[in-house]
Amino acid sequence: MKRIAIIRQKFNPAGGAERVVSAILRQLQGHAALHTLLINRKWEAVPGIEAHSVNPFYLGSVWRDWGFARAARRLWQALDAALVLSHERIPGCHVYRADDGVHAAWLDVRRQRGGIAARVSMALNPYHHYMLAMEQRMYRDPAFRGVVCISDMVKRDVMQYTGLPAERCHVVYNGIDSAFFNPRDARAQRDSLRQQYGLSADAPVLLYVGSGFERKGLAQALHAIVPHPAVQLVVVGSDKKSRHYQALASQLGVAGRVHFAGAQRDVRSYYGMADGFILPSIYEPFGLVVAEAMACGLTVLTSTRCGGGELLQPGQTGWLAAPDDKAAWQHNVGQWLAARASWPQRGEQARQAVLPYTEPRMVGQMLTLFATLLPDAEGLA
Known part of the structure; x- marks a missing residue:
């Protein structure tokens, strides 16, 4: 042996x-x-x-x-x-x-x-x-x-x-462990988690997961929701400069719509509370969270410098933008919102795309x- x-x-x-x-x-x-x-x-x-x-x-x-x-x-x-x-x-x-x-x-x-x-x-x-x-x-x-x-x-x-x-x-x-990361189990705590963060059942929620906020593009995610007042953003992860990003959310006028959850062991339930996933990384070799989100039935907004974006069908199971293109990120959030009626179907297509991996x-x-x-x-x- x-x-x-x-x-x-x-x-x-x-x-x-x-x-x-x-x-x-x-x-x-x-x-x-x-x-x-x-x-x-x-x-x-x-x-x-x-x-x-x-x-x-x-x-x-x-x-x-x-x-x-x-x-x-x-x-x-x-x-x-x-x-x-x-x-x-x-x-x-x-x-x-x-x-x-x-x-x-x-x-x-x-x-x-x-x-x-x-x-x-x-x-x-x-x-x-x-x-x-x-x-x-x-x-x-x-x-x-x-x-x-x-x-x-x-x-x-x-x-x-x-x-x-x-x-x-x-x-x-x-x-990807798609047996564990699945829509049914992910959504088991959807209502209770939304209540915990003061989110209504029908609020459109984007989820961000990652530690190292600079590299994973949290600032861009904050800018991306500015022109879309209905969108809520839940941030899972930790960073020694968290207060800087909280201050930025206030400066942009979105502090009331951004919820900093800190690091969480049960990330699956946070995928389940969300309607979409956003990761505007400036350099992400793969981004396992992208695949996990897709396995949980979420469409994904990520960057052209995120390897996991290669799993997406742009415009269908997700949207891509260059890391620093603020207008493109805001446009893509708008596209995601406009597709609300088809989120379930697009999410299922996203899950099917990662099942072979x-x-x-x-x-x-x-x-x-x-x-x-x-x-x-x-x-x-």
């Missing part, structure tokens, strides 16, 4: 990437040819999975990531892992799953949006220099075999910023890929 080491630093129940790692671990439990090892710094226990925590002393984010990378690599070598799937940028891994996209692409987005002060701040930030260096070293390491890209957008970014050829970039969409399919595609990338990995699929 071969050992596969899966690397991810920590677990955040609100994080899409972490939920995907958990799904991979679930699917690999009891695999006939594989013994799964989880190497982490901080994670919730996963029944049936051999977990190893490494958490060297550190001060600051650079030391933290560097120390974890060194310790994880020593451990997977000591455990004689035949295959190393890393969800962190660590030179020496066999396969990297680019849940977090390409750091160089993300920095380019921030440079384009920020002023001189922001650019200087990024240039002087040692963490960005560390991440860029690790990204390039990982892709050029002799042990590296390929990258799992979670969207076509990520594949294009990898090729553009690292020079990796297309044949080493493999698109595998995230798997199951967790077993995702893991099966990855195992098939591993068998082709590594000479000693035959029989994994």
Whole structure:
């Protein structure tokens, strides 16, 4: 039995990437040819999975990531892992799953949006220099075999910023647990949740889910509802600058229509209380919440820099706009409102669109890929 080491630093129940790692671990439990090892710094226990925590002393984010990378690599070598799937940028891994996209692409987005002060701040930030260096070293390491890209957008970014050829970039969409994320169960608490937030049964409600409000475009979502006084916006997620966004809602005159719910473990019920989903991300490698919302029967408004938008049929199951195109976002909210009579039918079409993307399919595609990338990995699929 071969050992596969899966690397991810920590677990955040609100994080899409972490939920995907958990799904991979679930699917690999009891695999006939594989013994799964989880190497982490901080994670919730996963029944049936051999977990190893490494958490060297550190001060600051650079030391933290560097120390974890060194310790994880020593451990997977000591455990004689035949295959190393890393969800962190660590030179020496066999396969990297680019849940977090390409750091160089993300920095380019921030440079384009920020002023001189922001650019200087990024240039002087040692963490960005560390991440860029690790990204390039990982892709050029002799042990590296390929990258799992979670969207076509990520594949294009990898090729553009690292020079990796297309044949080493493999698109595998995230798997969605559509049995769990379903309209009936999601809507079980619809009335009680709406009452909790003072929302009438017939109020048109858009839901935003995500932590890291800048990257996930909360400001654009606030601007998008301004010309549509009937629309309510529920914000699920946390951010250290939450007060800034609450102040922005007041400045825009929409504070009475924006409800900050904070981080929630039961996100499914919030999908069920809503009529549509909005995520104007400025850089989102996939956005598992987009697929989850669709599985719960919601149409989606998202950005052209969100990989999950590739699952939409624009104008039918959702609407796309460039992250910074304020007029387009306001127009799309208007289009969503105008389609109110067909929300149920469009929502069902959205659900049908994501049903093929199951967790077993995702893991099966990855195992098939591993068998082709590594000479000693035959029989994994």
